[in-house]
Structure formats: structure tokens, C-alpha cells
Amino acid sequence: MALGWKLVLDTGDPHRQAVFWAEALGYQVEDNSDLIERLLAAGTVDESLCVEFQGRLFWRDAAAVRHPDDPFDPVSGTGLGRRLLFNRVPEPKTVKNRLHVDIHADQGQREAMVARLREHGATLVRHVKEPGGEWTVLTDPEGNEFCVA
Template identity: 70%
Template sequence: MTPLHWKLVIDAADPHAQADFWAEALGYLVEDNSALIDRLLGLGHVTEADTVEAHGRRAWRNLVAVRHPDDPYQEETGIGLGRRLLFQRVPEAKTGKNRLHLDLHAPPGRRDAEVARLEARGASVLRHVEEPGGEWTVLADPEGNEFCVQ
């Protein structure tokens, strides 16, 4: 079997703000889909109402992805072919605990500094966990999605 390509999709009230937070948190790049959008606008497949300006370029209004800077991507579309998070606008707010979350691994001895860095960017600490198998801090991103820093 050929391995499948995948991305993690995260519902968001403000996909661009979430993408900016996670790009900074992970050291990722916000994808530049402007060439694809311009092509689709030119063909009449999408309208200006489907787009916004973000980071000085045309972007999709309701979705945006971040990708690892070392991973391949399609130059003609800007779409990453490796580690990606895609944020899509949804009308409903988050209502319960995540069933899936990210674990961020700080360098040895740097967990507290990493937690402080993420708090400065809009995350909030929910709790600190110490168990026989390890120790980590549970945080929430600006829209309340839980993640851990180990």
C-alpha cells in the first residue's frame, strides 16, 4: 500500500488568526495560495467574496493552512505536501473537550520557557500534569483548542 498524504483540519471562528498563532507556535509558514486564487478568479471559478487579503497577498476567506518550512509544496498552488494544519471557518463555537490534540515537544529543560512564549502569543495555561509516565503543561490556543507542551 502506498502511504496516504494527510493534513490535520481544525475548525475555527477566525482561520487566519489561528493560522498565524500556530505558524508562530510551531515555526511553520502560512501557505501562500495567491497564485491558485488568482488563476481561479481569472477563470471565473471563484469570486472576490471568496477571498481576503492576508499578509499582503490574496488568500481564501474561509480556510488557510500552515506547513513545515522544510517540507515540499506545489509551487503553482502553494499547497504543502507534508506536515500541515488547515484551519477552516465554521459557524459554531467549540463546545467540548478536544478528541484530538497536538503535543509540542520542547527541548530538554525548556518547557517552561516554551509555555511562556506561547502564552505571550495568546495561549492560556489550563493545568500542569505530573504522572509517573511524564510531565507536561496543558494549554489552550486563542480559540480554546487544547494542546500540550512536554
């Protein structure tokens, strides 16, 4: 039996990372604001756990993105399929990733995709051309490596 999963990334700024990766992957930033507002109104959570970002409420220490075609929980806004969850941590990234995302551009569109991602905060690391393929290594706004092939 296949299991559900999500990729969790430690980050200093979960909301900024969510916006970057939503743009990079064509995903949607999850909207948990209705749930957060209900929990605040009921006194279940304290306002200190929340933050306003881009005009809506988010959890202060977490944000997520989900594939736009996958199901989601209409009550919480949480994706039930392919998603990335960004959790705030106090320490900065210090070493090379042991796991990274490969983004597959349409044929002939890699350079355009790299340029678009750089406009949204990615940094070019290097271009690789080997007998087995060609790709571009970049980092996201917090220095996490990823590739565009």
C-alpha cells in the same frame, strides 16, 4: 502502503489560527495568493470567496500551515507533507477536544516555550507532573487544548 494526510481543524477564524499554529510549531503559513490572483483574473472565482490578510490574498474560509522542510505545490502553494488546515465553521467550540497536538520542547525549554506561546495567544490551563512525565496543558486562541512536553 502509507497514506498522506493532513489534520483539519474547525475554527471561527482560520487566518488567526494559522498564524498562531505556524508560530507554535515553527511551520509556514501557506501562500495561495498567486493561485487566487490567477483564478480571480480568469473569472473562475468570485472576490467574495477571498480575503486580504497580512498583505496578501487568502481563501476567506480556509488557511493552512505546513512544515518548512516538506515539499509544496509551487502553483497552488499547498503543502504536500505535514500540514494543518483550518476551515471556518459557524458554530463555536463547546466541548473538550477528542484529539490534540503535543508539542515537544527541547530538553529544559518547556517553560520558555510555554511563555512564548502565551505571548502569542495561548492560555495556560494547568501543569501536570506524574510518574510517567511532565507537561503543560494550554489552549490556543479559540480554546483548543494542546500540550507542551
